[in-house]
Amino acid sequence: ETLRLLTWGSYAPEELVQKFQEKYPDITVEVTFSNNEEMIAKLRATGGAGFDLAQPSHDRIYSAQLEYDIYKPMDLSKINTDVMEDSHLNGVKANTTIDGEVYAVPHQWGTSGLMANKAVAPDFKGWGDLCDPKYAGKTSMRLKRTILLGTAYSMGEDPFAAYSDLDKYQALLDRVADKLIECKANIKAYWKGGDDLSAMMLSGEVVASETWDSTAYKLYGQNKDIVFVPPETGALAWIDTFALPRKGKADDAAYKWINFVLEPENVTIMSGSTGAIAAVKGGLDMLPEDKKEAVTAAFTDADIANLKFFANIPPGVEDMEGKTLEKIKAATE
Amino acid sequence: MTNAQDYDLECTNLMKHFGAVRAVDDVSFNIPKGSFFSILGPSGCGKTTLMRMIAGFENPTAGDIHIKGNSVLNTPPNKRNVKMVFQHLALFPMMNVYDNIAYGLKCNGASASEIKTKVRDVLERIALPDVAKREIHQLSGGQKQRIAIARCMVLDPDVLLLDEPLGALDLKLREAMKIELKLLQHQFNTTFIYITHDQSEALVMSDHVAIMNNGKFEQIGRPEDLYHKPDTAFVAGFVGDSNRWNGNVIAMDDKQIKVETDTGLAMVCKRNPNDGLSDGDAVNIFVRPEFIAAKKTRTKSSKDTKNTMDGTVDSILFNGANSRVLVRSDNGQLIEADIVVTGGASDLRSGDAVNMSWAHAQTMCFADKGEFDAK
Amino acid sequence: MTNAQDYDLECTNLMKHFGAVRAVDDVSFNIPKGSFFSILGPSGCGKTTLMRMIAGFENPTAGDIHIKGNSVLNTPPNKRNVKMVFQHLALFPMMNVYDNIAYGLKCNGASASEIKTKVRDVLERIALPDVAKREIHQLSGGQKQRIAIARCMVLDPDVLLLDEPLGALDLKLREAMKIELKLLQHQFNTTFIYITHDQSEALVMSDHVAIMNNGKFEQIGRPEDLYHKPDTAFVAGFVGDSNRWNGNVIAMDDKQIKVETDTGLAMVCKRNPNDGLSDGDAVNIFVRPEFIAAKKTRTKSSKDTKNTMDGTVDSILFNGANSRVLVRSDNGQLIEADIVVTGGASDLRSGDAVNMSWAHAQTMCFADKGEFDAK
Amino acid sequence: MQSDIKRLSLILLFAPFALWIVLLIILPHLGMVVLSLREKVAPRVYEFGFGNYIDFINEPIYWNTLLRTGSMSILVTILALLIGFPIAYYIAKIAGRRSRGALFLLCLIPLWVSDLIRAFGWILLLRETGVFSSFLQWSGMVSEPIEFLYNDITVVMGLVYTVILFMIVPLVSTLDGMDDAMVEAGYNLGGNGFTVLRRIIVPYAMPGIVSGCIVVFMMTAGSYLTPILLGGKNSSWFTEQIYDQFITRFNWESGAAFGFLLLAFTSLVVWLGLKLSGQTLANTVAKS
Amino acid sequence: MANLNKNPAFMLGYRLYVAAFFIFLAAPLIAAGAFAFNDSLFPALPWQGFTLDWFFNDTEPKLGMFHDRRLLRGLYYSFIIGIFVSTLSVFVGTTNAFLFVRGNFPAKNFFYILMILPLVIPGVILGISILVMASNMANGVEDKFNLELEFLRPGILLVVLGQFSFITTITSLVITARLKKFDYSMEEAALNLGASRIQVLRSVTLPFLRPAMIAAGIVGFLVSFENFNTTLFLVGSESPLTITMYDRMAKVGSTPVLNAVSFFLIVGSGLLALISVAVQRDPPS
Ligand SMILES: Nc1ncnc2c1ncn2[C@@H]1O[C@H](COP(=O)(O)OP(=O)(O)OP(=O)(O)O)[C@@H](O)[C@H]1O
């Protein structure tokens, strides 16, 4: 039997896969690395076939399911929901319930925020600082929706609240776009993957950037000056989930994998690879030492309290945001 | 019909039309056992088409082909015992010499040992005993030629067809191969049918030559007969070099015809009994350069057996034994005559006044069929 | 040096070495104004290399080239007034006939109207007034030939170089073009240098011929002189057909040499004053087929002025005016003699016993330089 | 009977061709056109219409990107021709017999690995802390690190690099067929180097030039990784647009419309190019 | 040598230009390959010393390519896909060659242009158009018959078909060129020597085409191996190497192991290219 995982890069460390296969010798694990958009696109193309377990973020399930019917409901009885942190479990359930069926359970959570080299940019603290002329040509961001949302917050708005009124949201996006276009000159390059970002940060080509927290933690391991900076308006938080593609053929193996990676010692291995915090009770403590150090260096309790969880994306928003991003990309400085 | 014992190949009323083109148009002939038969004709006259019908690559539009007395119309090409040497030889470049020669034997299912013996034998007969292991590209032009023949002869064909096999060779090699081909044919004693548009090849090698024109055979005969006793103006013009005039019959008897050329000259020609000419008919008149004597002194020669003409030497085409003189006759025509140039004082020079003469018997005359109208 | 007025082209001690290959090896010659000069030699002897140096495509290793009296060593090819007709003509396929001919004029910056007139004129002179608008691929082989010449002649060159321009044509066309080329040269009255390895081309067309071998000129002379009075064995063997024997000098005086062939025959040869031969030297002996008389009756001819030999007719190579007889001499050698075949009863036949004789004066003899060792 | 066999074998030979062209080229493209004519009105509800094309027309970002892609592709094509022609000429006409094969093989180097690795290699060389910049600093030519990456010039260079092979190969094969004597004749008749190049070599090589240009242009316009990975902040490429529509916005309908537009636009450019140069597809691309 | 400019300075400049060009061609590959031997976790300067770990080491974090299961699997899929694509496209390329060289049928020119077309259609578009059609068919069948035709979903088969769709043009052109050089009289000669049609095909025509078929197969394999644009849209859970590497770079972060793979591919493709040139060389004639 083959378990075909559709997941994020580093969400299936080789060590864990080996361990799993030793435990269940009749299951082979095949991993495809992907991201939120591609997961949906792939599953859309296959009508939910080709994979047995996917790991989209909690906010990207509802509308994708409504529109393309690519997942199947989960049987919660087969999952050790007891070990999960209740707030995450309930949040995800609330976000992914359609017609009374639950389509996902939480796996790990993390944040998107900023990263800065404290030696060079000691008082870097908000989304807006990316556009600070002080750092001209030395900052970077990813041209995806995160930066739109972050910038909106830095302008004092709550974009998720605006989701309910799309016209209003469009107006907000327009302002965000103007701001980011203006900011373009300040940016060295838009990064496209953790790879470019790491290289630019480590080599000192940029001194601050929008980032995934996991990337920042990894770099912290290399250079203690490079730390994750939760923006003053609050880091954007996501929860990656487990969801079953509609035509998956190895549900049992999928459940086995879910339960397996939620086992405490496996959580540590997983978090060591991903840099994200497991959505289990005491997840923070199960981080490997170096990562824990990086997290504590970055977050205060207040920061954690100030997390802004991504809200479900209503239909249409994806398109609006996409166009806004294109506009920014196409604009010349 | 004819006796199968006598003829290796008989073609009767053979025709091949490609749409409106009559590539081969009602051709009949028989080829006796073991002879060297050439088909000579200008490019596009249908030689290749005729040969391809014999080999079975084209189906005749009409007519029949008998090999050793049996009609082969319904025999596919790979079952006819007629082998062919192609113009560009078509040796198989991905096989070595041995495999090329063995190919046909293998197709016939001969045993390995039999193949070995036969290939060795045939290589010896073509005097190339040591080339069996060579690749084709390691052979010289003349060697390739002989391998192509050996590849066919090893199958012991009833008839060997050769389609301008010397066409691709250079001048010197062509000359040498002419003689060699004739010797090979003697050696194998197989009927060869040889296609060419080079008259010297056909004349030198063949027992019999067919002159082909526009899909038809104009004449079949021994080389000497074609040269000296052509049946038609086409044959006279195509075989050997000639000086030519167009003219009209003025008077005639059983043995001679008196003609006047378009340029106003009177000449007497030998009469060909069946030429069907009558007074006033348009004719072509031919005289070969070697029968024209060009003399410096304008002595009147015996007018009663010779035609004569005066002129001035335009230029000498020195070519050793084949030297010619170009004489501009007094009425402006250029006439070629063979001369011997010895390098001595008696040689003709450009500008010399000369008298040319040639025997009535060497003056040929045929009904004008319009073949020589264009300049 | 020489008077520039007399010579269009002078080459002095010209050499070209490619690494160890001496392609052209110390060649000197002058070509008088308006003459037709041929360079005749076997493949690879350096003809093309010599011509390419004249045209400026190769730099000589040593020596000098003067055109109209001026050295052109430092003149780039596009500035030399020496035009060239290439072996494969090198007409520009992407231009039509007009543009091909106009190309050189345009390069020289001629005005449109001047170009128009000149192209029309030259097309008329080569008797192709109507082809200006044709594409190159719409021309026949002979027409292409003439366009290639016109393209050069329109530029009024001092010298026209032609590198085996007939090599690509078929037999009949070659024959026709030979005469045509000579007429064109007369017409333009320009110096032509013509390269060929076909002796009949060189002999028929040229005023002077240089025989080239291994990068050197063996002899320069009028065609008749080369044919009748060759300086070296190589020239005797290369120009015209010959029967050849190897032998040794037995005795000699000022006018004649007595030799014995390797096969044991005694012969008397004409003596060439500067041949440097002495008793016992190895020699090559040459006799041209046209000087050998083959007679059926074994009458003793005047032994004192002729060499004679008995033999049997092996075969007749009938080829009209160029027919030959192959005679096997009593000691086994095959000898070729020219004969006239008339078709009459007096003709020789295979198997006839014959006596062959040829004059001492027609028997040539040269020091053996080993060139003819291989069969 | 003979002709029956002929017909049968013709049909047998035609079948794989027809299956290939119809199933993998014609039907998919028709499908794409049909898909592009579906407008999304609500989740899982579509209706026929030209909405996706109208959106394209109404959004300058889109057609600007297409025009930009087109014009940069033309630039890349021209550069590839200018850079590649001397190389092709060297290989076909100047290099000795032996080195010719080796040089030709070297030209195929970029084909040995994927776009990805090539771009990866360029990034290693060109980034601010990469090999070039370090070398320049080390040699003292500059004092500050220089960023060569993330600008249009780099994209153009990377694209030229990626496609130049497809320019050189047809050029070499046409120039190979050119009789050297033609060039010599060009000089002999009085032309100088420039005349010979302009009036003889280039016209002769025209089929190869056109063929190379078509393939290079189409490949450039259709390339994805190189402009994405080497491109800077402003570099958008139309294939990226298509990718985004399909993959990140799940909007297959408009992605299909974009795809069709790219195909139509590039075909139009090629058609114009053929018209201007007086060549046809069959006597250029097919020959090389 | 059609080179008349004997000006030594010009020729020197020309040669330098050619040399510079080849350095340009090789530079990124050398860079990509060289960093495979850098004893560092990042494929970047500074040079940390020579190592073969990125090939042979078997432990994280410096997991060498020969121990990296996912890369090896990508390599394996690339290989399988390449084999299928080249076999299939050589087969169809051969039938196409016969069709267009020997066949005589109406609108031949038009069909010939159709044959060339896939080469100039952007790869991205080939990929999506095939994806769209396959999905539509699969969805249609699913709606109508409630039957899941999994082979129509992204996966190896679609990747093979997608690559096949344009690689066949390349193989067809290569094999057609060779068949055009075939002297038809060679077949007639074989027939004349007594061979049957099948024997002729087997012993004369196909052996003549073999070098072109091998070369076309190798080119097809290489192009398939390196293809990204078309594959990207059609790939399912079995990703070939280029996609695996791209995912690694864009989503995980690259280590010099990717350089090691590059080095491995450069050497492998180089060898294949050499072979293809060697087989295509005709004996001197
Ligand atoms: N397959 C064909 N279809 C149509 N016409 C043909 C075909 N084969 C030959 N012909 C025509 O038939 C005529 C005779 O052609 P054939 O090849 O037999 O001439 P040939 O005497 O062999 O000429 P050459 O000496 O040039 O080889 C020519 O007019 C030719 O164009």
Ligand SMILES: Nc1ncnc2c1ncn2[C@@H]1O[C@H](COP(=O)(O)OP(=O)(O)OP(=O)(O)O)[C@@H](O)[C@H]1O
């Ligand atoms: N570029 C070159 N490099 C080296 N050797 C050369 C070169 N060009 C010619 N040769 C050699 O110089 C010699 C003379 O060559 P050339 O082409 O002048 O002969 P040719 O008399 O024209 O022969 P052909 O009648 O075959 O054309 C030959 O041995 C040839 O191999």
Ligand SMILES: NCCCCN
């Ligand atoms: N038309 C597809 C071309 C892809 C080349 N990599």
Ligand SMILES: [Mg+2]
């Ligand atoms: Mg023929």
Ligand SMILES: [Mg+2]
């Ligand atoms: Mg030569």
